[in-house]
Amino acid sequence: MAVVSLLNDEEASAEALAVFNDIREARGTDYVNNFWRALAHDPAQLKSVWDRIQSVMAPGALDPLVKELIYVAVSTANGCGYCVHSHTASARAKGMTPDMHAELLAVVAMASQTNALATALGVPVDARFDPEQTKG
Amino acid sequence: MAVVSLLNDEEASAEALAVFNDIREARGTDYVNNFWRALAHDPAQLKSVWDRIQSVMAPGALDPLVKELIYVAVSTANGCGYCVHSHTASARAKGMTPDMHAELLAVVAMASQTNALATALGVPVDARFDPEQTKG
Amino acid sequence: MAVVSLLNDEEASAEALAVFNDIREARGTDYVNNFWRALAHDPAQLKSVWDRIQSVMAPGALDPLVKELIYVAVSTANGCGYCVHSHTASARAKGMTPDMHAELLAVVAMASQTNALATALGVPVDARFDPEQTKG
Amino acid sequence: MAVVSLLNDEEASAEALAVFNDIREARGTDYVNNFWRALAHDPAQLKSVWDRIQSVMAPGALDPLVKELIYVAVSTANGCGYCVHSHTASARAKGMTPDMHAELLAVVAMASQTNALATALGVPVDARFDPEQTKG
Amino acid sequence: MAVVSLLNDEEASAEALAVFNDIREARGTDYVNNFWRALAHDPAQLKSVWDRIQSVMAPGALDPLVKELIYVAVSTANGCGYCVHSHTASARAKGMTPDMHAELLAVVAMASQTNALATALGVPVDARFDPEQTKG
Amino acid sequence: MAVVSLLNDEEASAEALAVFNDIREARGTDYVNNFWRALAHDPAQLKSVWDRIQSVMAPGALDPLVKELIYVAVSTANGCGYCVHSHTASARAKGMTPDMHAELLAVVAMASQTNALATALGVPVDARFDPEQTKG
Structure with a gap:
């Protein structure tokens, strides 16, 4: 409704x-x-x-199918059922195979799990991930 | 800490x-x-x-860089700062250019916005998104 | 169910x-x-x-309609479909017009987008946002 | 960082x-x-x-301060610390008093709680919340 | 669907x-x-x-029922309706009484509320919560 | 800050x-x-x-330590770093051992993963999870 x-x-x-x-x-x-x-x-x-x-969503440095996969991933993490449905359909229309869908879900599941672990452990960001260190 | x-x-x-x-x-x-x-x-x-x-994250139907982009997208939506840092670094190590990063963020921002709109509007899933309709 | x-x-x-x-x-x-x-x-x-x-939700420093708008906004971000429905109905009962609803959704969509961008960019909080600086 | x-x-x-x-x-x-x-x-x-x-965020059917309150509410629910800081500062600059801030937080806390309860109870949407029923 | x-x-x-x-x-x-x-x-x-x-989910340092309660709590916070249903059913099958269910929901509601407050207030972590301080 | x-x-x-x-x-x-x-x-x-x-959080049908574990789980899923720290400390003070902490995190990680999968797959709730079926 x-x-x-x-x-x-x-x-x-x-x-x-x-x-x-x-x-x-x-x-x-x-x-x-x-x-x-x-x-x-x-x-x-x-x-x-x-x-x-x-x-x-137009072709650019990333191709449209990759963009749809990212869209589905974000929609899943945000819990938007409608968006998961519509963008999974779009991804299929742009060439997503069942194998690609399975791998997309495997990455989303993996990330969801390590996101929770990193948050529950309060892991501090490593200094080497700081881009300011590499400014000239 | x-x-x-x-x-x-x-x-x-x-x-x-x-x-x-x-x-x-x-x-x-x-x-x-x-x-x-x-x-x-x-x-x-x-x-x-x-x-x-x-x-x-190994190569498969999706290549490792695409998988890292998906990982960053999920980590952003889940609000895991550590994971955003570490997987953005991994994506760069696997070849993500500044243009690709910019497009990744544009898709994540777009999806976040329409996820919110679809939820706030309570949009019902279209019947044509039902895969059961296409079972033989 | x-x-x-x-x-x-x-x-x-x-x-x-x-x-x-x-x-x-x-x-x-x-x-x-x-x-x-x-x-x-x-x-x-x-x-x-x-x-x-x-x-x-009683009248106070904020009026009841503003409180309902905030309630709908939080419910959307938390992905609670039931709450979006019930509090949108309450907001209408308290005088929310279609124009107000449209603007509410525009702000929610805008915030969702910049929330994602700030998280994906790991933006550090500006020192001037620190209220301790203004303690006497 | x-x-x-x-x-x-x-x-x-x-x-x-x-x-x-x-x-x-x-x-x-x-x-x-x-x-x-x-x-x-x-x-x-x-x-x-x-x-x-x-x-x-310009004045419209809702005034700019109300829009900032909604922005803070969404940013809180999405867990964006940067956005909470920057938009709380903006809200103060637009006239948010400590009493208004306190009431904003009370509504956000209340909504977060009932969002969780409605989700944990799986409450089905009441038929009377359906706007299609009121189409002529 | x-x-x-x-x-x-x-x-x-x-x-x-x-x-x-x-x-x-x-x-x-x-x-x-x-x-x-x-x-x-x-x-x-x-x-x-x-x-x-x-x-x-096997018995260990925590018993299986406690694990199911934790599962329901996480599923609620993540907004996964399916998971709330299936793991509430599992918890009941493992002995969750109506009183235990009521207390589970009360804790989930309480935590959701203080999570929102702590985020909206940007509360900094107390130094004494740092486990590094207690390393020999 | x-x-x-x-x-x-x-x-x-x-x-x-x-x-x-x-x-x-x-x-x-x-x-x-x-x-x-x-x-x-x-x-x-x-x-x-x-x-x-x-x-x-007082003793009831669930004991206080179990309640703290649930609190940590919800705080993790909601991404509240402060709350994860403070309630992990409370759980330790109430007797949570390192083994219990490890199992708590394993359940939270498992749930986060299946929450994402169930959402990405749009799994419909099984009719047998409907409690109305068991009303006399």
Whole structure:
């Protein structure tokens, strides 16, 4: 159950509908997923998030699939079920194989475990991890 | 300040020292970082974590640098300062450039933001994200 | 699905029922929401939480609507879907408009993003943020 | 210790320095705090975050002080020590009194407690919290 | 809705089925819960997690019921609804009474509250909590 | 560095000093740790938290040491470094041995790992975990 209603095309404002149509064109599908329909109550935020995510997830020094894997990892650690679902689907669409998915989960599980251990042990950061030491 | 003392080589048990030496050999350095020295109070756990991390982070369907990026992302979302430092250092050692670091942070920031929005909006998972629908 | 059964009026102890009736009177409605019906398995905890929340959320240096906005923000960051729902409803009942809701979400999203960046960058606290410096 | 070096004015790129100068002008102080100096390694991200935070935190349906209180609340729940420090300082600069700070903390503590209880009890969302029920 | 399909006995690989049968034998029931059926897509991870959890949760310096209580506490703080359900059920099976459950929740709520307060106040760790001071 | 100054006995109000003295008497030591000195800016909150923690941590269906172990576990998952330190010290004072500490950490690490896996897999709660099924 959503906290706000999910706006369909008729209920969305003109500005929001324009973003829905951008999403459709960018993805080559008529389907607009629930996240955007909930966000459409604030058309300015909807447009801003959509524009930024297009830019952040574009190919660059990291390829788009790697970025999706990172997105799934963060969403898992933040406990966002919706985001885990939608970005796992995106990762699959960008070529994530079952083996890659299994390794992603293994790293997330490993990190979650050592994060807890380092916190429970209060481990102080080693001086050699200080980047100021390497400034000229 | 650590919650337990950091064991130096003289204070470590024989089993813990053997792991310290494995770490030195695997990394080609004499330095053993604080996490392992804190964990050495429980030599069985020390050995188990070290063995597993070697296996999980090894090349596979994902390459080791991608795995480090995922590790940094999870550590950030979990708020583990020590782990962010140590795995950012590992990622650099495995070839992460400043541009890659910048993109990693941009994805982590983006995901953190949409995770919060999806949770605050209570967005229900779209039926099409259900993998059961695609079982034969 | 709850971890414990939700107690109806007949199943609740006399002490729990007295709290249910206090809730009804304070809110001017016969409806007692699920949180209290689950908590009713421990009547002392039920009474203690209800009494404290009445006191904490009362008008003071901050007005009740501002307090509800803060409650929604914390619940989002902690990933508590139930609490996001119930306190967004409370905020609306206390006068939160759609514009206020949109701005609340924009701040929560912004903070989530910079929280992640500050953690990923390990930013040290500026000396000038130290209140001890301003003690006489 | 930061994960990246903190760039001073001489080390910053022209684009980053321009943002530093915007920050100085907007705040009427020569001081640029550490967050921005760390973020300056990615001048585009620096500019984007600064621009967005200016817009998000501006007066609107919610006043700037209320927005700072929400920012502190989210930063606390996300465990970002740096952000708690910097935004508590901002809130004070915008008029937060000790009484308001005390009430802010009381709400954050209260919410953290009931968030945990609702999660531990797995409380299902009440049907009446569904906004779809009120669509015409 | 799961992110991956839940594998039944026919769909599981021979290695995964062997773990399912170990689970059945260890627990004296034919029922294998959903967590393991989802994890079975990666039989090596399935086996590793099952083996480790058997070892970690076995009687030792702490008894198995205490370990389950700790498991529920961590799962609550991490916001894992599934884990709260499954480990609350395990704790009950190992003898957790309603009174013990109530006290567990009271401690989790108390800790969540003071965790938030200590973070919001940025309380520095007292020197006397340093174990290095007590090294000979 | 604290967000507020740590109040010494001279700076504390009469009401806060009375709580400091209760803490001294209850613990049989003259030392009052930093958490309480930071909280003393809000004497009513200070008294309320101290009173409640005394009651919650008292012997009951669970013994005080078990309660401290649960407190450390929650504090770890919530990433509160101060709380991990102070409650690990309390647990030691109440009899936690190094073996018990090692097992506590092993359970916390195990739970953190399976919490992440269950979230990343979106595992649906098994119907048999529903307590409503067992209501008469």
